[in-house]
Amino acid sequence: MDMPTVAIVGRPNVGKSTLFNRLVGKKLALVDDRPGVTRDRREGDVSFGGLHFRVIDTAGLEESDAATLMGRMRMQTEAAILAADVVLFVIDARAGVLPADQPFAELVRRAGCPVILIANKAEGGTGLSGAYEAFTLGLGDPIPFSAEHGEGLGELHEALKGVLPKPDPENDDEDEDGAGGRSLKVAIVGRPNAGKSTLINRMLGEDRLLVGPEAGITRDSISLDWEWRGRKIKLHDTAGMRRRARIDDKLEKLAVSDGLRAVRFAEVVVVLLDATIPFEKQDLTIIDLVESEGRAVVIGLNKWDLVADQPGLLKQLREDCTRLLPQVRGVAVVPLSGLAGEGLDKLMQAVVQAAEVWDKRISTSRINDWLSEATSRNPPPAVSGRRIKIRYATQVKSRPPHFALFGNQLNALPKSYTRYLVNGLREAFELPGTPIRLSLRTSQNPFDKG
Template identity: 75%
Template structure:
């Protein structure tokens, strides 16, 4: 069983910096202001040969349970319950503050083993604060600088007693079948307050992510492992993507960049629209981004339970999608309600279906048989009295489907004719909802050198 470690402490003591240091990647957003982290984020940590699961949490603050701060605190308390070991982090540069003590008492009452960490302990002033941490009564503090990587050897020594509870990741012992069972990566994106976190909570069957009427609650892109009908998935909840002109705050810019990174690493992206105000300009911009990144697409119409004429609106929206989103024509459009938990099965079936399409490979023989018919029905235009000649085509790669066409004068081929070919490929070979790439490759003329 994997050892689970939760990082606990008041805001702005460097918990997310420490999380990033131990997982070896900049997964968690880091900023000077307090309260950046809201949801609890999980990652696979490694220190020398020690391997364990680590949870980054929101800073502990006294607040009403119903408030946003109160809901953040509840997420942290859930992480404490889930953990086998706690890292209680204090800021060595400012010393022990009154706010540290009630939370030290909370950690002590949990009955979980605790490693006390005095972070930001670089320099003489930091060491003074580290000595002050003895007053919390949580054992010997480890003077550490997560930002500069100092003190990790002492942290390693403190973790050695828990070595037997840790996993050993030996890639050589994994067979090919185990490597093939990697989770399918699905990012949920959309405008702020479209209901992304609420939907994922219903999929997981627990209040794992912070939700509420306030727009922009989610800041980090949180990855969560989930199983549906025996298939493993990794879900990415992302911050709401607003119009770039409205994104002025530095922290929001970091959140948006984190969300875009989640799209790039995903295999399938679910764009969640608010069914009461669908296909806003920003929704179209998000779909355009997904097409540019070459991801498979599913459109989710959330809050469908608030729609009166459901059948009429669905027909209208499918026609609208065909007109507004020709670059991903045929993308599945799934009505659902994250709040009521309706439509999730249909959504996941569409995700698996479009994932298979995204991985499609078509033989060169079939492609050229189709190409001959397409050229006969609609031949390429002539340029300067000479007709553009397309000789043959092949599929270069999948994920998304990418085709190469070979011929003469292809640099003069009009974009309208390229669109004709792409649309025909999509229709004949049934490739709905995925971007299609088309490369035009002109062969070299062997007589050019002699003529020169």
């Protein structure tokens, strides 16, 4: 069932993101005292006293030239207003109605959808005069509200109940993911300005995310629903990840931690590299982080159109990848151009394949046949004159593939031998590019003499 959409709009720093977090019930949007923190439209699903809707947090409305970053942010907000079933227009009750509020009240009125006027920061009765002043906007009765403290939620609920479209009963029994099945969660990560938002805009076929030449435009982790060849995909665009030592801005620290959270929620992570300067130290650190979180990895070489004329470059970069990233040996490396829309189909094929590998299960009998052959070909070493014995192996879980080995003295097994086993598992059972976990379980039987 398609949920109705509610857009939160207003000038910068009136508390839109705090209201968004309050409605969604968790801190999804970045909140800071500085104006202009939110730059893209951020969406979240809300269940509020029996009401179910999608809420959109928008960038603060400001009068700006369309060519500037602020102007592009305004266009994003206007697009959200046009798509909304209901608009929550937020003002700062303590500041009262400012001249900057008037043109945007006019914009919201012209959109023709129901508007609920919220006079925020009116906690404990402060700012009530500013709330009454909001009548002058011509948007109806304002609701005195405090997003910070949750005051006014009852009045907001009543107002929403009166204007939200009623659900279509014919669609009520459709399951959460619809006919296409469960959504595959995909996060797009990378260094700042690698082209993540441009790539997602190209995938969606619309300018859904704010882009531009300025590095670090995306600050929130944005979640978007999409469909590729009938497969439901939930895309997460994230803020560019920098080395921690270079992050001295509190807001950017929040953005990077938001990106890490998106990685943890994802099943497949596309690490986007700039093909003109690939495999920088920071790229390797990000891939290492994704692997340590146990997520399937696909590497996208973005801006490939700028280097496509260099013969043998792709082969060289794939060899570099094998050498630099042994922990994800065999990972798919896909050349593409988000700007030109090239290579997107191959990227998504690699994403779906990576998800299948990540979710793979192998029978215990096949694993032990392989183990017997692997240990015969290269037996484990001896420790203090006593040979380490690996008796048995099984897969304990998938997502990512996790295997357990049982035997004696396994805590003394050298790292080089566990690497040999992991590489053998990867090759024998076709597990390219996915993290592989190996648990060593030494026998606790005191009568087991090996």
